[in-house]
Amino acid sequence: MPEHNPFPLFEVFNEIGIIEQLSRARLEARLPDGMIAPHFSVLNHLIRVGDGPTPMQLARAFQVPKTSMTHTLKMLEKRAAIETRSNPSDGRSKQVWLTAKGREIRDQAIQALAQDFSELAQGIDIEALKAIQPALTSLRKHLDTNRGQS
Amino acid sequence: MPEHNPFPLFEVFNEIGIIEQLSRARLEARLPDGMIAPHFSVLNHLIRVGDGPTPMQLARAFQVPKTSMTHTLKMLEKRAAIETRSNPSDGRSKQVWLTAKGREIRDQAIQALAQDFSELAQGIDIEALKAIQPALTSLRKHLDTNRGQS
């Protein structure tokens, strides 16, 4: 059985943890008052993937417990950013839809973010980021594939 | 004024967010009962950097508000993993010290983690991770340097 030095993993996870924290803070600074990253993520997901997913599909997409997604959706509904309809093909579940207001919130946030990130990108080697992206994607997929056993 | 496409930043931050979530879940699965990543981070930091930092120094090291650090240290003290002494050179602050129990908790966690991460590392291109680390470090430093203005 070969030896595998996990130290580079520690190092990379450590850097990633800090970057996640800083980038999330930066994102949330550009969102409306009490809106936080998970709220925005849902709005953005609905734009990118399309309306109509069930709460469980969203929970799985973001790898969060369903109770967390229930709470997030409740907050978005309080803002009138989404609306939920009962699922005609499954009496247990709902479907989630963006409202015009939700689309507006997301568009304004995207604009503010593009502005901020564009400034941020000036001091960064964008080519280097493009270069590391495949490795990150590969790592993410590997973590995603085998989690929660052993 | 040149155009800077922030899209690669979005992509990279997105991957990093997911990886952070999955790796944190994986870490916490190997920690004792109610212990979570921030607790372990403090123990590990005290081992690596040395005993005796003030709570504020720890808060700055982890980029968290001081109130969060107060809470984290309180939890660690409840576990008898650390102890706090008054700072002889500054009547306002404390100093944080590992206890024998804290050292033991950390060592056992490191062992369990090394085991788990070693298995994880088998399906991963470690060389690729080493290769992307400088870019991550550079990105982290850049985010760290200019945050919280504009």
Place this chain on the structure above:
DNA sequence: TATTGATTGTGCGAAATCGAACCAAAGGAG
């Protein structure tokens, strides 16, 4: 059809995060 088991979503409670307000101590200007 009736029953059993799995799945979806929610209510609840505990823990975590973090901003605002506050107090005590330190540091500096005069």
Place this chain on the structure above:
DNA sequence: CTCCTTTGGTTCGATTTCGCACAATCAATA
């Protein structure tokens, strides 16, 4: 020395996260 500002730490309250328990519904099978 006195006043004023800054800094370290805690308390408090609001929000978030998430496990547990539960009801409703679906799916599979006898």
